[in-house]
Amino acid sequence: MTNTLKDRFKTEEYFVNMGPQHPAAHGVLRLILTIDGEIIKNVEPDLGYIHRSIEKMCERDSYQQIVHLTDRMDYLSSNINNEAVCLAVENGLELEVSDRVKVIRTIIDELTRLASHCLWWGVMGMDLGALTTYFYAFRDREMINDIFEETCGARLTMNYNVPGGLMFDIHPNFVKRTKDFIAHFKTKIPEYDRLLTGNIIFENRTKGVGILTREDAIAYGVSGPVARGSGFSSDVRKHQPYSAYDRVDFKEILFTEGDTYARYKVRIAEMWESMSIIEQLIDNIPEGDIQAPTKAVIKLPKGEFYQRVETARGELGVYINSTGTKNPYRVKFRSPGFSNLSVLNHISKGGKIADLVAIMASFDFVIPDIDR
Amino acid sequence: MGVEKKRFLNQAEAEGLNQVVPTDFPGKVIPGGNGGNFVITTLDSVINWGRSNSLWPLYFGTSCCAIEMMQTGAPKHDFSRFGFEVARPSARQADLIIIAGTIVNKMGPVLRRLYDQMAEPKYVIAMGACAISGGPFYYNSYSVIKGADHVIPVDVYVPGCPPRPEALLEGMIMLQKKIQTENMKTKQNPIDGFDEGL
Numbered sequence: 001m002t003n004t005l006k007d008r009f010k011t012e013e014y015f016v017n018m019g020p021q022h023p024a025a026h027g028v029l030r031l032i033l034t035i036d037g038e039i040i041k042n043v044e045p046d047l048g049y050i051h052r053s054i055e056k057m058c059e060r061d062s063y064q065q066i067v068h069l070t071d072r073m074d075y076l077s078s079n080i081n082n083e084a085v086c087l088a089v090e091n092g093l094e095l096e097v098s099d100r101v102k103v104i105r106t107i108i109d110e111l112t113r114l115a116s117h118c119l120w121w122g123v124m125g126m127d128l129g130a131l132t133t134y135f136y137a138f139r140d141r142e143m144i145n146d147i148f149e150e151t152c153g154a155r156l157t158m159n160y161n162v163p164g165g166l167m168f169d170i171h172p173n174f175v176k177r178t179k180d181f182i183a184h185f186k187t188k189i190p191e192y193d194r195l196l197t198g199n200i201i202f203e204n205r206t207k208g209v210g211i212l213t214r215e216d217a218i219a220y221g222v223s224g225p226v227a228r229g230s231g232f233s234s235d236v237r238k239h240q241p242y243s244a245y246d247r248v249d250f251k252e253i254l255f256t257e258g259d260t261y262a263r264y265k266v267r268i269a270e271m272w273e274s275m276s277i278i279e280q281l282i283d284n285i286p287e288g289d290i291q292a293p294t295k296a297v298i299k300l301p302k303g304e305f306y307q308r309v310e311t312a313r314g315e316l317g318v319y320i321n322s323t324g325t326k327n328p329y330r331v332k333f334r335s336p337g338f339s340n341l342s343v344l345n346h347i348s349k350g351g352k353i354a355d356l357v358a359i360m361a362s363f364d365f366v367i368p369d370i371d372r
Numbered sequence: 373m374g375v376e377k378k379r380f381l382n383q384a385e386a387e388g389l390n391q392v393v394p395t396d397f398p399g400k401v402i403p404g405g406n407g408g409n410f411v412i413t414t415l416d417s418v419i420n421w422g423r424s425n426s427l428w429p430l431y432f433g434t435s436c437c438a439i440e441m442m443q444t445g446a447p448k449h450d451f452s453r454f455g456f457e458v459a460r461p462s463a464r465q466a467d468l469i470i471i472a473g474t475i476v477n478k479m480g481p482v483l484r485r486l487y488d489q490m491a492e493p494k495y496v497i498a499m500g501a502c503a504i505s506g507g508p509f510y511y512n513s514y515s516v517i518k519g520a521d522h523v524i525p526v527d528v529y530v531p532g533c534p535p536r537p538e539a540l541l542e543g544m545i546m547l548q549k550k551i552q553t554e555n556m557k558t559k560q561n562p563i564d565g566f567d568e569g570l
Binding site for chain 1: 443482512533
């Protein structure tokens with residue numbers, strides 16, 4: 001054995017559990033880290049701490065009852081999840097919903113996305129040591145919650161969609177309050193930028209950290225803002241428009257750097273796009289029925305039905321296999337968080353533990369969405 | 373469990389505390405009120421005042437309720453008005469667990485371990501339908517524990533799916549009121565004899 005300086009200060013590899021109760025894990029994700037000093041050698045996610053058997057429960061429920069389970073999955077984009085199931089069922093029934101339903105669904109989708117990105121921004125700052133962002137973001141998010149509450153009575157798990165339309169019409173104040181919120185929020189995003197985006201500490205913590213190339217993003221099935229930060233065009237709203245996305249004009253945000261800072265920039269730019277979509281639709285919500293007539297017991301024809309939507313985290317797929325009865329034979333959710341988690345080991349190897357926290361913050365995991 | 377309960381109720385009756393307990397009540401009753409002398413009651417009121425106004429919660433958010441719990445700590449609702457502001461990530465520094473979300477079979481032992489790590493006195497709020505009874509996952513679910521009180525003793529239940537921030541604040545204030553009626557003479561550790569009832 002040589003007695004060089006490097007050998008004398010050699011460190012051993014050891015294991016550290018990050019989670020399941022960890023403030024930076026955004027829930028109950030457990031990461032088994034193999035580390036050498038502070039350098040990460042391997043990251044092994046251990047799932048199942050919030051596995052609630054939603055897919056199995058769907059097999060016992062009728063199609064209307066499935067909807068309320070899905071907003072407990074990705075609770076930050078609850079309306080988008082509900083819509084995915086409703087669209088899949090409507091595809092199966094070959095049911096055409098009215099324009100009014102499509103436009104209202106799209107507006108509420110984008111409000112949900114704003115609320116989700118707002119929370120992500122606050123929590124990302126908090127994870128990197130800037131607690132002020134948390135208070136700023138939640139102050140603005142509360143305005144969106146108030147709009148939801150007035151519309152459907154719930155603040156978070158909305159359950160506003162039903163197969164065939166909406167549960168009830170929007171509140172008379174909806175348009176005015178949404179416009180007020182957009183006007184308010186437009187003055188706030190520049191404030192967010194001043195606070196965090198141009199901050200030198202924040203830039204040093206995020207630029208060049210956790211680089212995900214475009215090829216790897218495609219190979220691992222990454223979607224959503226994480227993929228778009230790597231230059232992989234994967235926006236379902238653009239490629240397979242559903243609801244009213246085909247009648248609005250919006251850009252798909254693409255950055256090519258692929259690092260944590262690029263993913264941050266994608267979400268900030270997406271907030272502007274969401275507001276632009278809402279502004280295009282809010283002034284001319286068409287008249288029409290809010291529910292297409294359906295039978296009390298919905299029976300899908302025999303076959304397989306699939307619907308993709310773009311949640312705040314990426315592509316959500318709903319697969320329904322029906323045998324013609326009132327319950328589905330099998331329901332499978334392709335959740336964005338699960339695929340995005342699979343790339344975590346690949347991009348955080350060789351970095352520091354503090355970098356892993358920044359990377360996880362930029363991935364914006366919702367653990368019940370991963371575990372289902 | 374049966375023997376334990378009987379002994380305990382007799383003790384409460386002997387002290388003249390008017391506890392109306394149904395005979396088939398499954399849980400354990402911890403009597404409130406002061407049965408002590410002047411020194412104890414004075415000390416109690418000072419200690420309870422301190423304890424109830426500086427409860428440090430452990431962030432134990434497993435699912436949707438965690439967002440409403442964060443919202444309760446955020447500007448509009450702001451639970452720091454009532455002394456809850458120092459939310460701790462570590463169980464060893466916390467007085468109170470707010471169980472915000474579903475507890476599944478894999479998480480149950482972890483929750484119990486976190487509870488055991490906390491220093492006494494420790495309190496638990498079960499927030500939301502899942503932590504109370506399994507909530508929407510009560511039927512047909514193979515992996516959900518039907519209520520956090522199967523794992524650890526719970527002080528306050530806050531219903532809702534998820535509860536509004538105001539509801540959580542109400543639950544927290546109820547817990548403060550409960551702490552203010554404690555006395556050192558009859559104080560019991562709620563985990564004692566808990567496992568025999570399982």
